[in-house]
Amino acid sequence: MEKLLLLLLPVPFGIGFLTPGAASEPVPGTVVFSYTDPAIVESSGLVARDDLVVTVNDSGDSNRIFTVDPATGDTVGVTRWQGDARDIEALAPVGDGEVYVGDIGDNEAKRDEIEIARVPFGRGDQEVDAATYDLVYPDGPHDAESLLVHPRTGQVFVVAKEFIGRLYAAPEDLAEKGRNELTAVDEVLGIATDGAFFPDGEHLVLRNYGQAAVYTWPDLDRVAMVDLPPQQQGEGIAVTESGEVLIGSEGAHSEVLRVEVPIEESTEEPTDGSPAPTPSPDSGEAVPVTAAEDRSLWPWALGGVAGVAIIAVLLRSLRPRS
Template identity: 50%
Template sequence: MRDAVLGVAAVVPLLLGSVVGGDEVDGRVEMRFQDPQITEASGLVVRDGLVVTVNDSGDSARIFTVDPADGRTVGITTWDAKPVDDEALAPAGPGKVWVGDIGDNAAARPSVTVTRVPFGPGERHLAGTPYELVYPDGPVDAETLMADPGTGRLYIVSKEVFGGTVYAAPETLDPDRPNRLEAVGSALGIATDGAFLPDGQHVVVRDYRQAAFYTWPDLDLVGEVQLPPERQGEAIAVDEEFSIHVTSEGVEAPVLRVDVPTRLARQVAPASAPIASPPPSPEVDREGSELPEAPASDRPAWPWFLTGWIGLAVIVALVFALRRPPKQRGHDEPPPGLDRPS
């Protein structure tokens, strides 16, 4: 019974993550990771003309710097640590990234850690300073780490089925004691990664199949898009030019540049810095006037109903599995503790 319950629980995120809304968007392959050591890219940062990634659980404490021109690894940074489950990266200032050892599938870790390390060409090793983070209401699983481009403050989004919680780290992290996180809002469920946009006024959070854009700090939903199909979509990054990049787990996984619909791009990026530069299409307004936004009443409601029914079916299955009746005794078998009559 335990195996059945665990099996159902494991498939729930993938089922719910497949129920998506929003426009379908195209993705262009920018490059493929050529390094056979990059097997489970779970975090992504695109800065200074370079791509930085990290493997998730099972790898040592290291990040890879990759040349997007050909996908070759040009630098590896290692540090003194034994990570439990590195799941995310976030920009940490010029030439540096935050590495989030925040994965916790069983929601059992008393604390998680983040470490700020340099990236770039060449090999380097450093001691590394881990900053311990604790949640206000006990452990949760998470794969999303975001850094405010204006303040540098870190945020984590939990990976929960029916909606993630956004947690803020203290403005200044203390390396000598646990840093208590604070819940500040809600976001997409089954979140596998997220990032701030360069303006600091919007964030994007993804799951296995879609991405949602929010205002910051109010976290009002601006729009959603269906991401291109991936083997197991884990990471998303926004570069200095507002371009969106995504990647997946797997050897020689591609890094895709995503073309966000024009009407959405105009809401989350300045006109001088479009999120992507897709070729002209019938959707593009060549005169520069703003395209009308579809009213909320015209948006399809079926994804929400389907998600609800899937969730209800899972809950019912778990309840029945846990309440399975004991094995029935035969008609002639006496109740436990009583002897058969002689």
């Protein structure tokens, strides 16, 4: 029993960081459509472009993406490309009528490298020879489900799916041959399952299974935190060209919802005496990828300290009495 309790020791710290600060009441969600295609059973990545929605199944599927008409929920095109998928988890818009597909999942943290492929989407089925790029972390393998592309620079970012999430930046110019080394940028939302930039290039949104957080770019100041509507297994998030936010879920015939997510900082004075966030500077250039700065972890620490105290009491109660 003591060994079991010790194994649980890190859990309170993770939970404390997973919910970093108070979120607002759940935002309302409006159903846009439901997938009608029985082949879409584990919708993970989500992109909304050109009045179409693009999605991809989670691990276990082949190299293919689905283009869906949101007016009906019907699949209107499937794109396949070469190679064998290992653990596809994410999509991000890039170029005209194309997406990056992120084969970036790594539940056991054993992959030497992850891969993204540049794939066209649209109406009609097609098979393509896609450009692929290998990415490698600077600090060892990580599991990830979030892939983002800056709308102005085209720079690629990956978010590690961990209790303390971390954003990694790819080189601005990706090379098809050899490895492209990622650089750690900063800590972000824990257990992130997807993310996207807003059209202004000055804000991005990340989600986990129940919440969404909005950050300025490139400062990564968190300006909003909202609870999302309940979903079977909410994973995907997309931002349209007009700035609307869509969220998706795994499951057969799952729904895609439209939600209102604020991207502006509150104009009210903070009640805890902390200074208001500084507005983000212009974000037209690629982010300078330097060593990540330390950020406040007091919610994570508070949850951890409480958990340690509880475990200590339990351990004391298990000691044999004389």
